[in-house]
Amino acid sequence: MRRFFLLAALLGGGAVAQTALPGVLTIRFLDVGQGDAVLITAPEGQSLLYDGGRSEKRMTELLAQYGVKSLAVVAASHADADHITGLIPAVQMFKPRFFLNNGIAATTQTFGKLTAAVQAAGTQGLLAKDQVINLGSVKVTVLPPPLGMPKTDQNLNSVGLLIEYGTFKALMTGDSETAETQGWLRAYPASKLGPIDVYKSIHHGAKNGDNPVWLRAVRPSNVVIGVGPNNYGHPTSEALNLYKSVGAAIYRTDLNGTVTITVQPGGKYSLGTGKGTGTTPQAAPPRVTPQPLPRVTPPVVPALPSSLTYPNCAAVRAAGKAPLLAGQPGYSRKLDRDGDGRACE
């Protein structure tokens, strides 16, 4: 048996040092709320952060919690805010050697702040191409967007990573969609893509990410979904059913917290969660109550009479509205101390 499961809360949830066990590869699917962030630490101590979630504060806390002392590479699968925001403090703190990216700029302030941080840190940009990054003894193969993807679509230009250590394989492919996975299926032999021991769900379990043809090639044993409270219906029942149909165990950062994989030399691995046991949701998913989204302009547009504000969380609770989610009337950053999009939790 090259794989076994150790459902130990300590592995996923505790303040475990970055290089806890010599000779061991550690992959943490960080609980960043709605978004993706995966911290990969080689047995020799080099780390790569693949995406950073949507909160600078949350990422800063997680980097401290897991005792990160350095980052060799930060990678943006693509430039959407729920993937790159947390990379900003990571770059500022650790001045990584490389910033892997898809080469397509975004127009957001967040993207501008990230590239400015990369420049200030003296970090070398690394346009994704067919290339291997040897993170110590861990082989990280970059899967660049296939030819023909429209440059106006960030999701379709997601950068993938295939991580190999002994016989162990992990795969993450950002928010890619069917057209991109079809391109990868043309570009790579099936034997390269699968079977995969640990697989990051595409696009937080969206309807337009994972698809049967792709998953039959990938053949994942375990799927980890980076997801938090959201208005998009992630993860969708379609994606969950798809994962079940290929026999994969399912883990979700909203239900299981940070999911940690520890890989021994040779490839034997264990999987731990911050809470719960994964596979089958052990609690009802924290459904976001259908809510009235702002009709036209947001509360931040000054002095719109429809703006609803609460002076503090006591007022929110008194109104029976806690927790307030980003996008709901009355949500504000000052009430959301950890910046995860849930105020007055």
Added chain:
Amino acid sequence: MASEQHEELGISHVTIDGIEGQVVRVELPDGTTQDWRLSSLPKGVREGDVIRIDVQGGDVDIEIDHEETDRRLALGQRQLDSLNAKAPDGDIDL
């Protein structure tokens, strides 16, 4: 008086970070994101578009600011291309 107050609201810009079905993730002027209904935005809006919101005298005018969108995209692309300019070829050992 009221109209004077409204006139002070003026123009602000938000950016379309992502479109998830009928919900749009918008980056607000303070850099945070918020979800809006797609139907509340101009028709044909796309990811990356900068939206100009003009609030005057109680009226709200929302339109895609193509010029600002193009300006930001060009600036961002120059910055990114510059960062990527000296990337090494071949395998990288860390």
